[in-house]
Amino acid sequence: MALGKDYATQECSIARALEVVGERWTLLVVRDALYGVRRYNDFLVHLGIPRAVLSARLRTLTEEGVLEKRRYQESPPRDEYVITERGIELWPVLRTLAVWGREHLTDCRLRYFRHADCGTELGSYGECPACGTVVPVADVLITPGPGLDPDPADPVSRALLKPKRLLESLEADPA
Amino acid sequence: MALGKDYATQECSIARALEVVGERWTLLVVRDALYGVRRYNDFLVHLGIPRAVLSARLRTLTEEGVLEKRRYQESPPRDEYVITERGIELWPVLRTLAVWGREHLTDCRLRYFRHADCGTELGSYGECPACGTVVPVADVLITPGPGLDPDPADPVSRALLKPKRLLESLEADPA
DNA sequence: CACCGTCGGTTCAGTCATTGAACCCATGGC
DNA sequence: GCCATGGGTTCAATGACTGAACCGACGGTG
Numbered sequence: 530m531a532l533g534k535d536y537a538t539q540e541c542s543i544a545r546a547l548e549v550v551g552e553r554w555t556l557l558v559v560r561d562a563l564y565g566v567r568r569y570n571d572f573l574v575h576l577g578i579p580r581a582v583l584s585a586r587l588r589t590l591t592e593e594g595v596l597e598k599r600r601y602q603e604s605p606p607r608d609e610y611v612i613t614e615r616g617i618e619l620w621p622v623l624r625t626l627a628v629w630g631r632e633h634l635t636d637c638r639l640r641y642f643r644h645a646d647c648g649t650e651l652g653s654y655g656e657c658p659a660c661g662t663v664v665p666v667a668d669v670l671i672t673p674g675p676g677l678d679p680d681p682a683d684p685v686s687r688a689l690l691k692p693k694r695l696l697e698s699l700e701a702d703p704a
Numbered sequence: 705m706a707l708g709k710d711y712a713t714q715e716c717s718i719a720r721a722l723e724v725v726g727e728r729w730t731l732l733v734v735r736d737a738l739y740g741v742r743r744y745n746d747f748l749v750h751l752g753i754p755r756a757v758l759s760a761r762l763r764t765l766t767e768e769g770v771l772e773k774r775r776y777q778e779s780p781p782r783d784e785y786v787i788t789e790r791g792i793e794l795w796p797v798l799r800t801l802a803v804w805g806r807e808h809l810t811d812c813r814l815r816y817f818r819h820a821d822c823g824t825e826l827g828s829y830g831e832c833p834a835c836g837t838v839v840p841v842a843d844v845l846i847t848p849g850p851g852l853d854p855d856p857a858d859p860v861s862r863a864l865l866k867p868k869r870l871l872e873s874l875e876a877d878p879a
Numbered sequence: 880c881a882c883c884g885t886c887g888g889t890t891c892a893g894t895c896a897t898t899g900a901a902c903c904c905a906t907g908g909c
Numbered sequence: 910g911c912c913a914t915g916g917g918t919t920c921a922a923t924g925a926c927t928g929a930a931c932c933g934a935c936g937g938t939g
Contacts, residue, residue: 543805546802581928584888615808626721888932
């Protein structure tokens with residue numbers, strides 16, 4: 530957080546969590562990482578975030594163990610940021626935020642989260658109403674809704690127009 | 705949010721939600737409101753937040769329909785801020801944040817959330833494992849854990865040392 | 880070899896939010 | 910008359926965010 534350091538006096542696991550993921554942009558970076566975004570430039574164009582802020586967020590998220598920086602080619606040296614187990618466990622937070630935002634703030638469906646096995650839309654508690662089970666993150670299928678711009682400018686948004694599973698690396702061809 | 709306005713380009717209900725509750729302190733104000741805090745001064749001492757920021761947060765949360773400002777006595781005029789249905793629906797977000805913070809960031813249990821009817825601690829999905837039902841917010845009992853300071857300085861923290869239901873107005877006698 | 884483009888950054892000046900302290904005002908109690 | 914309480918506002922200083930510019934390592938092209 531770091532305006533006046535942190536939520537100093539708060540004995541509360543919510544406050545502790547917000548010290549890590551409560552800064553501006555941070556949860557959107559985690560969202561993108563869950564969506565399969567891994568490369569600096571993809572975060573950059575998809576979020577429209579200043580480079581300095583992105584660098585700072587990637588660094589602290591890596592230090593906190595939410596992302597892992599991984600060399601994926603040697604020449605030229607290139608790193609990607611992959612979400613860790615600790616980051617994956619933030620999915621319920623993002624899912625519940627999405628539910629709240631959808632119910633109260635948007636008038637048109639932007640995305641659906643579905644159970645990949647059967648295509649049913651997830652219920653409010655992250656369960657599959659058809660199968661009656663809680664759906665693991667890797668089995669969540671994200672599909673576009675009617676409210677989404679059908680021809681977005683950046684390649685990451687274009688790649689997200691196709692249904693895909695969470696966590697699966699996103700291939701954004703710049704075409 | 706309002707550093708550079710908002711998350712302008714994001715077509716995403718998570719981003720919309722964060723525009724409303726993503727600013728520093730905002731989710732902690734909502735947490736306190738769910739815990740039963742209603743009065744300006746109680747928020748102030750419990751959060752240790754600058755007065756100007758608290759006033760700003762209470763105003764925007766009221767404008768967004770998360771809190772409702774209500775006159776509770778006429779002379780001298782006194783208002784309280786009561787959480788609305790829209791605010792209550794943020795409970796899953798705060799609960800999942802608390803679960804994540806507890807799992808990854810704290811080494812000692814600070815608070816328990818229990819089903820008031822049977823005393824069982826809530827499961828990861830907000831359900832009562834004993835009764836097999838999702839527990840409504842008003843039936844969540846919040847009880848202190850071993851990691852909590854047994855003799856806190858401010859009256860709100862002292863009032864929260866006793867088990868109480870969420871939403872129920874908190875009586876913080878200044879004693 | 881010269882030149883250009885890409886990726887993943889850092890640096891920097893300007894703007895805007897946050898902080899903490901001080902001040903304010905209406906009312907009530909002594 | 911005087912102080913206390915609740916609920917604020919104002920203000921200077923600090924520090925985070927923004928956007929643009931710059932940079933270095935490489936690869937590809939002519």
